[in-house]
Amino acid sequence: MDWKSEWKPLLYIAGFFLIIFYLPLGTPRFDNAVIEALALAKWYAREHVILCLLPAFFIAGAIAVFISRESVMKYLGPAANKVLAYGVSSVSGSILAVCSCTVLPLFAGIYRMGAGLGPATAFLYSGPAINVLAIILTARVLGLEIGVARAVGAVLFSIVVGLLMHLFFRQDEDEKAKGALQMPEPGVERPLRQNAIYFGLMVAILVFANWGRPDEASGLWYHIYSSKWIITSLASLLLALVLIRWFDIAWWKIVLVALPAALLGNVFANEPLIPFAAAVIGLAIITGTDRGESREWFAQTWDFAKQILPLLLFGVLIAGLLLGRPGHEGIIPSGWVTAAVGGNSLRANLFASVAGAFMYFATLTEIPILEGLLGAGMGKGPALALLLAGPALSLPNMLVIRSVMGTKKTVLFVSLVVILSTICGMIYGSIF
Numbered sequence: 001m002d003w004k005s006e007w008k009p010l011l012y013i014a015g016f017f018l019i020i021f022y023l024p025l026g027t028p029r030f031d032n033a034v035i036e037a038l039a040l041a042k043w044y045a046r047e048h049v050i051l052c053l054l055p056a057f058f059i060a061g062a063i064a065v066f067i068s069r070e071s072v073m074k075y076l077g078p079a080a081n082k083v084l085a086y087g088v089s090s091v092s093g094s095i096l097a098v099c100s101c102t103v104l105p106l107f108a109g110i111y112r113m114g115a116g117l118g119p120a121t122a123f124l125y126s127g128p129a130i131n132v133l134a135i136i137l138t139a140r141v142l143g144l145e146i147g148v149a150r151a152v153g154a155v156l157f158s159i160v161v162g163l164l165m166h167l168f169f170r171q172d173e174d175e176k177a178k179g180a181l182q183m184p185e186p187g188v189e190r191p192l193r194q195n196a197i198y199f200g201l202m203v204a205i206l207v208f209a210n211w212g213r214p215d216e217a218s219g220l221w222y223h224i225y226s227s228k229w230i231i232t233s234l235a236s237l238l239l240a241l242v243l244i245r246w247f248d249i250a251w252w253k254i255v256l257v258a259l260p261a262a263l264l265g266n267v268f269a270n271e272p273l274i275p276f277a278a279a280v281i282g283l284a285i286i287t288g289t290d291r292g293e294s295r296e297w298f299a300q301t302w303d304f305a306k307q308i309l310p311l312l313l314f315g316v317l318i319a320g321l322l323l324g325r326p327g328h329e330g331i332i333p334s335g336w337v338t339a340a341v342g343g344n345s346l347r348a349n350l351f352a353s354v355a356g357a358f359m360y361f362a363t364l365t366e367i368p369i370l371e372g373l374l375g376a377g378m379g380k381g382p383a384l385a386l387l388l389a390g391p392a393l394s395l396p397n398m399l400v401i402r403s404v405m406g407t408k409k410t411v412l413f414v415s416l417v418v419i420l421s422t423i424c425g426m427i428y429g430s431i432f
Contacts, residue, residue, distance in 0.1 A: 033321050033331045040320030041313060050273050052102040054280045055206040060109035061301030065293055066195060076115040078173040089122035090158040091130060101312050103127035104400045105304045111404060117169055121413055122162030129154040129392040138367055145432055150387050153424050157388060161416050168412055194246050201242060204235040229272055249286060249294055257282030308400050315396025319360045341382040344429030352382035353421040356390030357414060366390050381429020389421035
């Protein structure tokens with residue numbers, strides 16, 4: 001036996017045995033943390049997998065198939081116009097009400113297609129950070145000044161983080177840019193107008209299906225919320241027509257998917273997840289069994305799902321075990337967090353940034369959490385630091401990013417977000 005090749009499996013087995021051997025079962029905090037991990041995973045599966053991740057996977061698969069690598073390199077690649085590339089990437093979150101996990105398939109799609117590291121990571125940060133609804137709600141609940149600071153900080157952060165990532169890995173980007181210069185002009189397989197409508201409808205389904213209920217039962221946001229499923233259904237109907245007209249999918253296949261989804265929608269009017277899941281499963285079946293580009297679309301979608309979903313669910317379990325759900329305890333007592341983020345010291349801001357980076361925040365949930373923390377004595381600087389680091393990062397998010405762009409780039413990306421959030425928090429705390 002060659003022990004040089006067997007020592008790693010031996011260490012893994014021994015480590016797993018020691019963990020099981022010393023597992024603190026029976027202690028209230030650990031038992032509760034296990035329940036919290038499972039509860040958070042259940043909540044995530046119910047609230048985010050079907051409505052958020054599955055549409056995002058289909059969008060990412062469509063990017064890989066229907067947008068040419070040459071086009072991505074031309075507009076977002078290392079040799080692209082910097083103003084255009086970073087401008088588009090930095091404000092992308094204004095139309096995507098997504099969390100730090102839902103943005104991952106979209107990021108992986110454009111990065112694999114040749115987008116420059118700088119614009120891709122600017123998009124990765126801005127996607128969940130520059131959510132217009134979240135920024136407006138932040139201003140209304142936590143105060144105008146912190147809402148404005150969050151909006152300005154998030155836009156600037158995405159650009160600064162992207163530029164620094166490009167600078168640190170300039171050699172890799174230069175090689176990618178040389179490859180882009182040798183690529184031919186992108187061919188036009190389908191008119192830009194058709195692609196824009198196709199992607200716009202999928203984004204509309206993603207955004208409106210996940211539109212959150214505002215605090216007040218009045219105003220524009222509430223009217224959109226009350227009509228969200230009507231808007232989502234109309235977008236789905238238009239998408240079906242697009243697939244028939246421009247993607248040559250047989251009309252009867254679309255009907256076989258649409259009819260059961262519509263019937264389930266009437267039967268389970270208060271459970272929209274059921275008809276939505278039926279429609280997604282039906283789309284997967286007709287694209288997976290079709291021929292040509294539709295089948296390739298499903299294949300790319302499935303590849304993203306296989307890579308990202310297991311890591312996300314594992315990360316959610318770990319996050320729940322350590323930190324629990326909002327308002328519930330994990331292994332780490334929430335009192336420790338509250339006590340550590342009072343005032344405006346470097347330690348408080350850094351702790352808020354690190355804690356926010358590892359916690360999982362669903363879209364808009366960071367606002368009531370921060371409202372409670374501010375009431376418990378959290379400083380305004382650490383509050384902004386957590387707002388800037390929290391929604392854009394999480395432990396599940398980091399695991400997936402590492403699988404897409406490697407350990408070094410992931411560590412640098414996370415470090416930049418934490419450091420910049422800390423600095424911004426200290427500046428804001430000293431002013432206000």
